Amino acid sequence: MKVILGGLAQPATSxxxxxxxxxxxxxxxxxxxxxxxxxxxxVCPEGCVYRVSEKKFTFNANYCKGCGMCAEECPVDDIEMxxxxx
Amino acid sequence: MEKHLFLAGHTACYGxxxxxxxxxxxxxxxxxxxxxxxxxxxxxxxxxxxQSAWAVPFIHSLFENxxxxxxxxxxxxxAMGRQEEAKVxxxxxxxxxxxxxxxxxxxxxxxxxxxxxxCYDNEAYMNTGVQRSGLTPYDSDTxxxxxxxxxxxxxxxxxxxxxIAAAHGAPYIATASVAxxxxxxxxxxxxxxxxxxxxxxxxxxxxxxxxxxxALTIKVAKLAVETGLYPIFEMENGVVTKVRKISSPKPVTxxxxxxxxxxxxxxxxxxxxEIKKIQQIAxxxxxxxxxxxxxxxxxxxxxxx
Numbered sequence: 446m447k448v449i450l451g452g453l454a455q456p457a458t459s460x461x462x463x464x465x466x467x468x469x470x471x472x473x474x475x476x477x478x479x480x481x482x483x484x485x486x487x488v489c490p491e492g493c494v495y496r497v498s499e500k501k502f503t504f505n506a507n508y509c510k511g512c513g514m515c516a517e518e519c520p521v522d523d524i525e526m527x528x529x530x531x
Numbered sequence: 532m533e534k535h536l537f538l539a540g541h542t543a544c545y546g547x548x549x550x551x552x553x554x555x556x557x558x559x560x561x562x563x564x565x566x567x568x569x570x571x572x573x574x575x576x577x578x579x580x581x582q583s584a585w586a587v588p589f590i591h592s593l594f595e596n597x598x599x600x601x602x603x604x605x606x607x608x609x610a611m612g613r614q615e616e617a618k619v620x621x622x623x624x625x626x627x628x629x630x631x632x633x634x635x636x637x638x639x640x641x642x643x644x645x646x647x648x649x650c651y652d653n654e655a656y657m658n659t660g661v662q663r664s665g666l667t668p669y670d671s672d673t674x675x676x677x678x679x680x681x682x683x684x685x686x687x688x689x690x691x692x693x694x695i696a697a698a699h700g701a702p703y704i705a706t707a708s709v710a711x712x713x714x715x716x717x718x719x720x721x722x723x724x725x726x727x728x729x730x731x732x733x734x735x736x737x738x739x740x741x742x743x744x745x746a747l748t749i750k751v752a753k754l755a756v757e758t759g760l761y762p763i764f765e766m767e768n769g770v771v772t773k774v775r776k777i778s779s780p781k782p783v784t785x786x787x788x789x790x791x792x793x794x795x796x797x798x799x800x801x802x803x804x805e806i807k808k809i810q811q812i813a814x815x816x817x818x819x820x821x822x823x824x825x826x827x828x829x830x831x832x833x834x835x836x
Contacts, residue, residue, distance in 0.1 A: 452580040459540030459577070459584035467545070487712050488749055490550040491539040495532050505532050508539035512546035513746030526746075 460508075464491065468511035470526040474502050478521040485515035485524060536562060541584035543576040546745025548735035548752060549624075549651045550576065552709045556620070556649055556733070557587060559716035560723060565604050566590070566620045569597035569627030572658040572737075573651060588617075595632045597623045598639035601646045618647070618723050625652040628732075629665035629690050640699035640728045647722045647729040650692065653737040661740040665690040668760070669812060670805050671792045673740070678795040683805050688812065696730035697769050703727070704766040708734040710752035711763070714775065718765065734761050742791020754786040759813035762820045776824035780817060783810045 472494075474485075479500040486494045486502065493508040494515055504515075516524040532539070536557040543550035549572055557564065565588045568574045574591045577584040592600050601621035608614045621639070623632050628650040639646060655673050656662040662675040667685045672678045676685035693704050703725045707715040715733060722729040736752050738745040755761040756775065760783060763775035784806060787793040796802040796809075817823060823831065 454578060454581050454583040456583055456588070457538055457586040458582040459538050459579070461582060462540035462542065462579075464540060464542065486533060487555075488551065490543060490547045490554070490748075491541075492535040492537065492554050493532060493539045505539065510545045512748075514546055514748055517746040518749050 463507045465505075465507045465509055468506075468509055468529050470511040470513060471506070471509065471529050472504055472511070472513070472515055473525045473527055474504075475523050475525060476501055478523045480521055482520060484518050484520060488514050488518045490514065536560075536586045537577070538584045538586060540582070541577045542579055543572070544737075544739050544745070546736075546738045546748045547572075547576075548709050548737060548748050549573055549653055551712075551748070552651050552715070552733045552735040553577065553622070555709065555712050555715050556622075556719050557585070559719040560618065560620060560647075562587060563616065564588075564618045564620050565601075566622060567592070567597045567600040567604065568621075569623035569632050570594035570658070571624035571627050571651075571656075572653070573622060573624060575658055594627055596635050597621045597627060597632055598646070598648055599635040601648070602635075602639045602642065602644040605644045605646050614645070619645070621646050621648045623648070623650055624656070624658070624664075625650060625654060625666035626656045626664040628652075629692050633665075633695075636696075636730075637699065640696060640701050640730070643727055645726050645728070647719070647731060648696075649719075650730070650732045651735045652732050653735045653740065654689075655737070655740050657737045657740040666692065669809060670796060672795060673792070678799070683799075684792070684795065692732055693730065693764075693766060697766055699728070700769070701728045701730055702768055703729040705730075706732045706734070706761070706763050708752045708756055708761060708763060709736070710734075710749050710756060711775070714763065740792070742794070743789050747789060751786070751789050754781065754789065757781045758783045758786045759817040759822055760786060760809070762816045762822055764820055771820060774820050774822055777817070777822050777827065778824045779827055779830075780813070780823070783813050
């Protein structure tokens with residue numbers, strides 16, 4: 446008989462969790478004053494903000510919890526948080 | 532999305548400093564690592580069975596033995612002659628490091644295992660609902676150190692964990708903060724290139740336990756450093772070799788007023804005296820580690836004259 450002690454999980458499987466459903470506010474990347482510093486990608490606790498092209502960033506709505514850290518830390522205030530409407 | 536080794540879909544709270552810290556650490560360390568973790572927030576939100584947010588091997592066993600499990604892995608790798616293939620990182624929260632896991636950490640440091648121990652310091656047992664730990668700061672309001680008529684909150688000062696690790700003769704000890712991600716990642720990379728036991732303590736704000744605005748996580752962490760309450764330094768072979776200088780130290784009230792866990796200091800009469808004591812702690816840190824930058828130090832001495 447094979448006994449497995451404890452729980453085993455495959456690596457990198459948490460992507461099945463769509464934590465984006467928690468969100469009350471969503472970030473809007475205005476793309477007006479962006480200086481390409483990548484601060485928004487660095488400070489996101491989910492790691493779900495990414496660079497599309499030069500001075501153009503966006504977030505993955507499946508995972509963004511809407512904490513607002515990217516908007517707060519943007520040095521040129523190029524990110525706005527707005528109420529989520531569905 | 533960008534490639535990370537700690538993935539989205541974990542169930543940390545909004546604006547969690549620990550989730551950010553863990554991602555920065557494993558991203559800096561790279562894919563060839565084996566990680567262990569003590570019980571705590573990090574373990575709970577990253578490994579909700581049957582899922583795992585880790586793209587690297589990750590083992591959770593008990594609250595106290597993160598360092599011991601990591602020691603075993605390191606010895607096993609050596610016994611198999613495969614120590615070049617993977618570095619070992621042990622992780623724990625402040626409770627799992629400074630209280631419950633202290634003996635295992637001490638053993639790991641004593642035996643000299645080639646392991647990097649990372650302590651994510653959010654200054655209380657947040658996973659179980661904010662109870663005080665050995666790393667909870669003075670006067671912080673927690674469930675087990677509540678403020679009231681006869682209490683100002685936690686009556687003890689933070690344990691000096693880096694000094695405890697240094698007393699074991701660890702070759703590399705450092706503190707870092709999520710407010711300075713590049714500094715944190717550079718320290719992880721540097722530590723992994725040093726053979727022997729390493730200790731890294733990362734300050735990670737917890738919006739839930741600190742009762743602060745989740746959006747201000749980085750700002751709060753930055754203020755802890757800028758006031759002198761959380762000195763950022765590197766210690767090599769027992770000697771402090773590098774500190775993050777502060778150009779103009781901010782009063783501790785700027786840090787305290789952003790957090791609900793210190794709100795009673797501003798409401799209850801006599802709070803000014805307590806804030807003075809916290810300011811003293813910051814001033815002591817500034818003196819002890821020489822945190823003032825040259826221009827700031829010159830300014831202070833000019834004021835005295």
